Amino acid sequence: MKSHKHNNPNLLISTHTHKLFLSSSPFNFLISLPSFIYLKQQRFTPLFFFFFFFLCFSLTTSMVASDTDTDSGPVVATTALVTFLQRVQLTALRSYPKKQIPDPKSYIDLSLKRPYNLSTIESAFNDLTSESHHDQSVPVEKLEKFVKEYFDGAGEDLLHHEPVDFFSDPSGFLSNVENEQVREWAREVHGLWRNLSCRVSDSVIESHDRHTLLPLPEPVIIPGSRFREVYYWDSYWVIKGLMTSKMFTTAKGLVTNLMSLVETYGYALNGARAYYTNRSQPPLLSSMVYEIYNVTKDEELVRKAIPVLLKEYKFWNSGKHKVVIRDANGYDHVLSRYYAMWNMPRPESSVFDEESASGFSTMLEKQRFHRDIATAAESGCDFSTRWMRDPPNFTTMATTSVVPVDLNVFLLKMELDIAFMMKISGDKNGSGRFLKASKAREKAFEAVFWNGKAGQWLDYWLSSNGDEPETWKAENQNTNVFASNFAPIWINSFNSDEVLVKKVVKALKNSGLIAPAGILTSLTNSGQQWDSPNGWAPQQEMIVTGLARSSSKEAKKIAEDIARRWIKSNYLVYKKSGTIHEKLKVTELGEYGGGGEYMPQTGFGWSNGVILAFLEEFGWPSHLNIEP
Numbered sequence: 001m002k003s004h005k006h007n008n009p010n011l012l013i014s015t016h017t018h019k020l021f022l023s024s025s026p027f028n029f030l031i032s033l034p035s036f037i038y039l040k041q042q043r044f045t046p047l048f049f050f051f052f053f054f055l056c057f058s059l060t061t062s063m064v065a066s067d068t069d070t071d072s073g074p075v076v077a078t079t080a081l082v083t084f085l086q087r088v089q090l091t092a093l094r095s096y097p098k099k100q101i102p103d104p105k106s107y108i109d110l111s112l113k114r115p116y117n118l119s120t121i122e123s124a125f126n127d128l129t130s131e132s133h134h135d136q137s138v139p140v141e142k143l144e145k146f147v148k149e150y151f152d153g154a155g156e157d158l159l160h161h162e163p164v165d166f167f168s169d170p171s172g173f174l175s176n177v178e179n180e181q182v183r184e185w186a187r188e189v190h191g192l193w194r195n196l197s198c199r200v201s202d203s204v205i206e207s208h209d210r211h212t213l214l215p216l217p218e219p220v221i222i223p224g225s226r227f228r229e230v231y232y233w234d235s236y237w238v239i240k241g242l243m244t245s246k247m248f249t250t251a252k253g254l255v256t257n258l259m260s261l262v263e264t265y266g267y268a269l270n271g272a273r274a275y276y277t278n279r280s281q282p283p284l285l286s287s288m289v290y291e292i293y294n295v296t297k298d299e300e301l302v303r304k305a306i307p308v309l310l311k312e313y314k315f316w317n318s319g320k321h322k323v324v325i326r327d328a329n330g331y332d333h334v335l336s337r338y339y340a341m342w343n344m345p346r347p348e349s350s351v352f353d354e355e356s357a358s359g360f361s362t363m364l365e366k367q368r369f370h371r372d373i374a375t376a377a378e379s380g381c382d383f384s385t386r387w388m389r390d391p392p393n394f395t396t397m398a399t400t401s402v403v404p405v406d407l408n409v410f411l412l413k414m415e416l417d418i419a420f421m422m423k424i425s426g427d428k429n430g431s432g433r434f435l436k437a438s439k440a441r442e443k444a445f446e447a448v449f450w451n452g453k454a455g456q457w458l459d460y461w462l463s464s465n466g467d468e469p470e471t472w473k474a475e476n477q478n479t480n481v482f483a484s485n486f487a488p489i490w491i492n493s494f495n496s497d498e499v500l501v502k503k504v505v506k507a508l509k510n511s512g513l514i515a516p517a518g519i520l521t522s523l524t525n526s527g528q529q530w531d532s533p534n535g536w537a538p539q540q541e542m543i544v545t546g547l548a549r550s551s552s553k554e555a556k557k558i559a560e561d562i563a564r565r566w567i568k569s570n571y572l573v574y575k576k577s578g579t580i581h582e583k584l585k586v587t588e589l590g591e592y593g594g595g596g597e598y599m600p601q602t603g604f605g606w607s608n609g610v611i612l613a614f615l616e617e618f619g620w621p622s623h624l625n626i627e628p
């Protein structure tokens with residue numbers, strides 16, 4: 001793998017400030033003040049003036065230093081409950097033996113047990129921790145007793161909901177899956193929607209400050225296991241599967257929920273939890289509405305969605321999310337980046353983040369690192385060498401410095417979807433405006449991301465902090481190979497261009513990404529979950545669907561081949577483990593994925609969705625064996 005090293009502007013800025021801090025901190029002020037008093041008493045005039053000026057300089061520069069010593073980016077306030085649960089989480093980390101530490105997310109998902117309120121529980125916790133050992137641990141039995149006494153368990157505020165539109169064998173279900181063994185399994189996968197279908201309890205709606213789960217108006221489909229809340233971008237592939245399962249009411253409910261989040265916050269949250277309000281996730285709401293409309297022709301849904309999508313569009317195309325890259329002809333291309341409104345450890349994983357940031361010495365360095373970590377979570381691909389200046393060194397994460405190919409694919413798709421929806425609703429001018437915006441972004445793809453030699457689109461490293469327009473430089477393209485470099489093929493703007501498809505297919509075949517069980521996320525085995533040897537359902541679906549939509553026979557063949565490997569591998573994993581996994585290890589058939597900061601998760605929303613969508617698209621002939 002070619003590695004593409006850059007100096008991290010974030011780290012450079014913080015190192016600079018660190019030096020400034022040492023040379024002009026209140027420390028200077030402290031040593032100069034007594035000298036000033038002493039010299040004044042001695043009436044030693046020349047030295048007096050020297051120290052007087054030194055004192056003034058110290059005062060001013062220490063003010064400047066403290067000003068630049070914290071990161072000035074946006075931060076969304078958290079809730080008192082989240083802050084308190086983080087304390088409990090930290091105490092758990094200190095109390096359990098290393099190998100038995102529970103998932104930190106399980107603490108932040110607790111809710112307050114009635115009749116207690118937060119202040120009662122806080123004082124009980126203060127009593128418990130006041131007896132703590134010098135390492136701030138408490139006896140595990142006492143901690144467990146405290147948690148049991150004052151909290152309802154993680155996930156207890158999400159109740160099972162029987163989907164109104166679920167039928168075990170809906171009419172017209174996967175009619176082109178002829179193979180009985182595959183059909184039987186597909187029915188089981190379809191049946192998993194029932195396990196993942198939930199609604200928030202009344203308490204979440206009536207007393208939301210007792211919960212970190214956020215109230216939503218409609219039932220939800222969760223990914224599964226530790227992910228016991230709605231996730232934004234997961235919902236797109238869940239909806240693709242629900243379309244195959246003919247569960248249109250459930251699908252519309254998911255969209256209604258996400259729209260309600262955009263209405264409340266101005267953007268769709270990473271997930272429906274109080275600790276996810278500081279960031280979004282890959283923006284796929286317009287694609288969800290489009291998929292549902294395509295099947296149901298529900299014009300009312302489209303009309304309701306338009307103002308919400310306009311709000312979301314603004315979020316991604318303004319403030320810190322917006323970047324401008326100037327090409328050699330002086331033309332400004334407007335693109336977007338991920339940028340979380342957070343500069344502290346992620347509450348759901350704060351113990352990990354504290355530890356990862358422990359090597360940084362200044363507050364500014366830590367804050368910038370935490371923002372880049374939270375921003376990687378906003379990208380949906382947490383974590384990956386894609387965001388590292390010096391892979392696989394995790395401390396060089398610099399997500400806010402990357403202009404990502406896939407985010408801009410989602411936004412180009414959003415522009416096309418809004419144009420389409422406005423046309424349906426009779427707003428010709430609006431539709432024209434969004435078509436124009438999509439043309440401008442297409443141009444930016446050509447100027448900023450496309451690399452003719454590599455035959456793929458490459459992420460772009462910003463040279464500055466992204467607040468001002470900056471001039472495009474060839475060496476800022478990240479030449480490392482990632483599945484996301486091929487994401488643009490997902491949309492019609494690119495997969496309808498025969499010449500382009502030919503180049504991309506050639507590059508994909510030579511990329512090393514096509515593996516026995518599907519497409520690798522990257523070529524680097526970093527131990528992070530969005531890297532090799534893992535493959536993820538969303539990336540399989542985007543590339544496969546894009547290639548299948550093109551008019552190239554070769555592209556269609558590759559698409560079908562990848563889809564079959566992916567289906568087979570999921571089948572084998574299911575037969576072996578009795579469950580569908582969040583990600584697969586694609587270097588071998590029949591293995592589930594790992595790596596990252598949590599245990600492999602099962603259930604699993606988007607994996608089920610993509611299996612069903614692939615089976616719908618490609619069918620399964622009776623003679624084709626699914627087992628090796």
Ligand SMILES: OC[C@H]1O[C@H](O[C@H]2O[C@H](CO)[C@@H](O)[C@H](O)[C@H]2O)[C@H](O)[C@@H](O)[C@@H]1O
Nearest residue numbers: 223227231234270348349377380381382
């Ligand atoms: O707790 C760690 C991270 O977990 C989530 O990310 C992963 O699961 C999500 C749900 O399936 C998925 O959308 C994401 O792509 C995965 O990487 C969560 O979204 C992160 O914010 C969180 O930090």
